[in-house]
Amino acid sequence: MKPFNIVNGKAAPLLAANIDTDVIMPKQFLKGIDRQGLDHGVFFDQRFLTSGEPNPDFILNQSEWQESTFLVVGPNFGCGSSREHAVWGLKQLGIRALIGTTFAGIFYDNCQRNGVLIIQLPENSLLELGQVISNAKSNEIQINLQEQQIKLKDNSVTHFDIDHLRKTALLEGLDAVGSTLQRKELIDHFEHKYLKTNPWLQ
Amino acid sequence: MTSAKTLYDKHIDSHTVCKLDDDGHVLLYIDRQVLNEYTSPQAFSGLREAGRQVKRPKTHLAVVDHVNPTASLRTAEMPDEGGAQQVSYLGENCQDFGIELFDILDQRQGIEHVVAPEQGFIFPGMVVAAGDSHTTTYGALGAFGFGIGTSEIEHLLATQTLVYKRLKSMRVTVDGILGTAVTSKDLIMALIHKIGASGATGFAIEFCGSTICNLSVEARMTICNMAVEAGARGAYMAPDDKVFEYLKEKPRSPKGEHWKQAVKKWRTLRSDDDAKFDEEVKIDASCIQPMVTWGTSPDQALPIQSTIPNPELITDPHVRNDTYRAIEYMGLKVGQQLTEIPISHAFIGSCTNSRIEDLREVADVVRNRHVASNVQAIIVPGSTEVRNQAESEGLADIFKKAGFEWRQSGCSMCLAMNDDVLQPGDRCASSTNRNFEGRQGAGARTHLMSPGMVAAAAISGHLMDIRKIGQEV
Numbered sequence: 124m125k126p127f128n129i130v131n132g133k134a135a136p137l138l139a140a141n142i143d144t145d146v147i148m149p150k151q152f153l154k155g156i157d158r159q160g161l162d163h164g165v166f167f168d169q170r171f172l173t174s175g176e177p178n179p180d181f182i183l184n185q186s187e188w189q190e191s192t193f194l195v196v197g198p199n200f201g202c203g204s205s206r207e208h209a210v211w212g213l214k215q216l217g218i219r220a221l222i223g224t225t226f227a228g229i230f231y232d233n234c235q236r237n238g239v240l241i242i243q244l245p246e247n248s249l250l251e252l253g254q255v256i257s258n259a260k261s262n263e264i265q266i267n268l269q270e271q272q273i274k275l276k277d278n279s280v281t282h283f284d285i286d287h288l289r290k291t292a293l294l295e296g297l298d299a300v301g302s303t304l305q306r307k308e309l310i311d312h313f314e315h316k317y318l319k320t321n322p323w324l325q
Numbered sequence: 326m327t328s329a330k331t332l333y334d335k336h337i338d339s340h341t342v343c344k345l346d347d348d349g350h351v352l353l354y355i356d357r358q359v360l361n362e363y364t365s366p367q368a369f370s371g372l373r374e375a376g377r378q379v380k381r382p383k384t385h386l387a388v389v390d391h392v393n394p395t396a397s398l399r400t401a402e403m404p405d406e407g408g409a410q411q412v413s414y415l416g417e418n419c420q421d422f423g424i425e426l427f428d429i430l431d432q433r434q435g436i437e438h439v440v441a442p443e444q445g446f447i448f449p450g451m452v453v454a455a456g457d458s459h460t461t462t463y464g465a466l467g468a469f470g471f472g473i474g475t476s477e478i479e480h481l482l483a484t485q486t487l488v489y490k491r492l493k494s495m496r497v498t499v500d501g502i503l504g505t506a507v508t509s510k511d512l513i514m515a516l517i518h519k520i521g522a523s524g525a526t527g528f529a530i531e532f533c534g535s536t537i538c539n540l541s542v543e544a545r546m547t548i549c550n551m552a553v554e555a556g557a558r559g560a561y562m563a564p565d566d567k568v569f570e571y572l573k574e575k576p577r578s579p580k581g582e583h584w585k586q587a588v589k590k591w592r593t594l595r596s597d598d599d600a601k602f603d604e605e606v607k608i609d610a611s612c613i614q615p616m617v618t619w620g621t622s623p624d625q626a627l628p629i630q631s632t633i634p635n636p637e638l639i640t641d642p643h644v645r646n647d648t649y650r651a652i653e654y655m656g657l658k659v660g661q662q663l664t665e666i667p668i669s670h671a672f673i674g675s676c677t678n679s680r681i682e683d684l685r686e687v688a689d690v691v692r693n694r695h696v697a698s699n700v701q702a703i704i705v706p707g708s709t710e711v712r713n714q715a716e717s718e719g720l721a722d723i724f725k726k727a728g729f730e731w732r733q734s735g736c737s738m739c740l741a742m743n744d745d746v747l748q749p750g751d752r753c754a755s756s757t758n759r760n761f762e763g764r765q766g767a768g769a770r771t772h773l774m775s776p777g778m779v780a781a782a783a784i785s786g787h788l789m790d791i792r793k794i795g796q797e798v
Contacts, residue, residue: 140523140622140643146763154406155411168763198523199522202523205472206474207364207367207475227526228556229472232473233474236474286350286490287348299476299488300377303483303484309342310352310354313342313343314354321587323586324356
């Protein structure tokens with residue numbers, strides 16, 4: 124997994140509430156057995172017209188926000204289906220971090236497992252940030268994970284909180300399965316005792 | 326010092342292998358996982374690439390449900406290449422890693438969250454995770470279930486654990502008697518409307534109260550299933566005699582001495598009397614009316630006798646904008662009566678409402694009646710066993726006579742990953758769980774409601790109050 128440390132880029136606003144994973148990655152892109160080609164499916168019904176042409180009204184199609192690296196999103200982003208395809212697609216599209224107030228639980232975990240940083244800000248700070256990056260002249264920001272800071276173009280800085288465990292995993296690009304397997308003896312020990320106490324679960 | 330615990334605390338404590346930090350992260354042992362063909366492929370590929378094994382193959386059960394057609398005549402063929410590849414790869418993975426699979430022609434096939442309880446694969450006290458958000462369903466059995474993504478499926482297959490952060494706790498107490506034709510679907514829709522689509526984000530919900538106790542186990546499953554639409558990462562109820570009775574004769578339930586030991590343990594699974602919850606919500610069941618959604622989020626729901634809300638009257642600018650957008654997408658007018666909304670399709674199915682009790686409820690509405698001429702109505706039973714039972718009870722004949730298509734089992738038009746896809750502008754009364762934009766097909770419009778309400782809409786051709794059926798002039 125690609126480590127996340129200091130990342131610079133444009134941020135695009137997608138501030139509607141409850142943007143769900145069906146909208147982020149529609150059903151017709153879920154039929155693969157690998158993770159390839161999902162960038163094309165991201166926000167497909169909003170990004171493309173029925174003719175197949177890019178929808179000029181969609182923010183990520185507008186020249187000032189094309190190739191954005193960050194999304195500033197509305198509450199409950201990523202709700203609905205557990206499909207990790209939504210995160211794979213966003214990542215393939217070049218999105219490295221999402222900034223919002225609240226995120227759906229499964230989506231949040233999926234981002235973490237894929238090295239996509241989720242930053243949660245209080246509502247006021249988020250609305251302010253949303254305004255700043257909605258202006259094409261100030262939509263370039265820097266995220267410094269080590270320092271837990273978002274730096275705006277005018278050099279003002281917003282601090283964010285993040286669990287130490289998540290921060291370390293992102294900074295180091297850790298393989299979660301590999302890390303857990305280092306505790307195999309502990310798991311085996313737990314399992315042995317647990318199944319002995321609850322024999323109907325064997 | 327003794328501290329009172331919620332049942333959620335007890336579930337997590339009894340499954341904690343070790344603490345990982347002081348922020349609430351633990352390594353959580355998982356008892357069971359259900360796998361499907363569409364969220365598991367990349368997890369198995371991950372294992373293969375790293376040369377890893379499945380730690381306890383017997384604790385996983387795989388089912389084909391999301392991509393298969395539901396045409397009345399069942400064949401093993403998948404009509405599209407992608408679906409065929411997913412089904413065949415699931416077969417290959419189950420074979421290679423020693424996991425049991427209910428393939429498409431298996432008599433036990435069906436929607437994962439219908440099949441797992443039906444087969445007695447889930448018991449009280451278990452912690453269950455699966456690559457589908459509606460894994461919360463198992464809370465109705467006194468287990469704790471939650472949805473995970475594909476990376477987590479891989480983690481679980483390889484380690485039998487997940488890195489887990491403890492949630493906050495919410496107790497939803499429901500007392501009072503549900504009115505005539507008001508169901509557990511209406512109850513959970515009313516809760517989602519009350520607390521919002523993210524009202525329980527970051528929480529595990531415990532449902533309790535006399536109303537919950539009086540519900541059947543299947544009706545309780547509908548509630549836990551849809552709790553995720555309020556953002557809950559898990560929802561559960563303390564198991565009682567109804568649950569033990571439900572499980573007793575199931576194929577995989579503990580038998581003999583193990584059954585006795587298990588029930589003794591299961592009877593202890595409840596929150597301590599003085600346990601503290603981070604949030605408390607109370608609902609008076611007697612006030613709940615039959616509910617329908619009018620918008621594109623499950624919390625955009627109202628009692629059937631209501632009208633489409635006026636965004637101008639909403640003070641929060643974001644909610645106002647979302648309301649405008651939903652009304653526009655849904656092709657509705659401010660002030661329009663919900664009962665005046667005509668439908669083109671009626672769908673009865675999904676892990677929320679496709680069990681035998683749901684089908685009996687539908688049969689009671691459509692017996693000796695006929696689907697409106699402009700409506701295509703389909704019934705997709707939750708499992709092949711449910712289908713067989715409905716046939717043996719004579720329900721299937723009632724459905725067919727009333728003009729419903731009687732299908733084979735699968736997720737079908739709930740998320741339209743198979744060939745049951747609506748066209749732009751189609752409007753569907755649906756017993757499912759999500760009314761998102763494009764959920765049942767790009768540009769299609771979904772109204773969520775109970776199976777009985779879908780049946781009533783199918784008969785009348787428009788959304789209607791189930792309590793008025795038979796009273797129409």
